[in-house]
Amino acid sequence: MKALVLGSGVVGLMSAWYLQKAGYQVTVVDRQSRSAEETSFANAGQISYGYSSPWAAPGIPQKAIRWLLEEHAPLKVKPSLDPALMKWASQMLVNCQLDRYKVNKSRMLGIANHSRQCLIELRDKHNIEYQVARKARCRCSATRNNWMP
Numbered sequence: 677m678k679a680l681v682l683g684s685g686v687v688g689l690m691s692a693w694y695l696q697k698a699g700y701q702v703t704v705v706d707r708q709s710r711s712a713e714e715t716s717f718a719n720a721g722q723i724s725y726g727y728s729s730p731w732a733a734p735g736i737p738q739k740a741i742r743w744l745l746e747e748h749a750p751l752k753v754k755p756s757l758d759p760a761l762m763k764w765a766s767q768m769l770v771n772c773q774l775d776r777y778k779v780n781k782s783r784m785l786g787i788a789n790h791s792r793q794c795l796i797e798l799r800d801k802h803n804i805e806y807q808v809a810r811k812a813r814c815r816c817s818a819t820r821n822n823w824m825p
């Protein structure tokens with residue numbers, strides 16, 4: 677079976693890796709001449725599995741209204757009557773309710789734990805060396821539950 681992966685950032689390359697392991701014949705296509713030249717090029721390099729939280733969370737709708745007026749807001753939405761935007765906004769609102777947030781958060785944590793396990797296995801199996809600083813569980817609230825494999 678053949679698979680085509682569009683984009684060779686960290687997500688595309690890892691998808692290609694696991695697809696190939698699953699028996700696919702994989703082709704990766706990118707608009708750049710080399711891999712990881714865009715967002716994956718120079719991020720903060722932090723691996724923080726416990727810090728996964730959905731954007732759709734209680735309190736976000738109120739903040740989002742304030743952000744509309746800020747120049748450097750963390751979430752930028754240009755209001756319009758575009759049906760796709762309206763659909764997205766209504767789904768976002770529903771998911772900002774506490775019960776939905778809890779469900780989504782626990783799903784994200786499941787994926788985060790799985791991806792942590794994948795990185796550990798990949799690193800150990802292939803002896804991948806990279807500059808990594810590990811730290812024990814941090815007690816401060818902002819980084820609580822952050823773990824480095």
Ligand SMILES: Cc1cc2nc3c(=O)[nH]c(=O)nc-3n(C[C@H](O)[C@H](O)[C@H](O)COP(=O)(O)OP(=O)(O)OC[C@H]3O[C@@H](n4cnc5c(N)ncnc54)[C@H](O)[C@@H]3O)c2cc1C
Pocket residue numbers: 682683684685686687688689705706707708711712713714715716717718719720721722723724
């Ligand atoms: C300032 C900053 C700091 C960050 N810090 C962290 C951090 O500390 N820890 C962390 O885990 N994450 C961090 N992130 C997020 C992380 O970098 C991204 O989530 C991740 O790099 C996204 O990877 P990607 O493969 O999805 O996207 P990209 O790396 O952007 O890859 C997408 C690829 O698709 C290609 N492409 C796009 N359109 C086309 C097209 N039409 N045809 C062909 N190819 C195309 C691009 O050329 C690119 O190579 C940070 C992000 C930013 C911006």
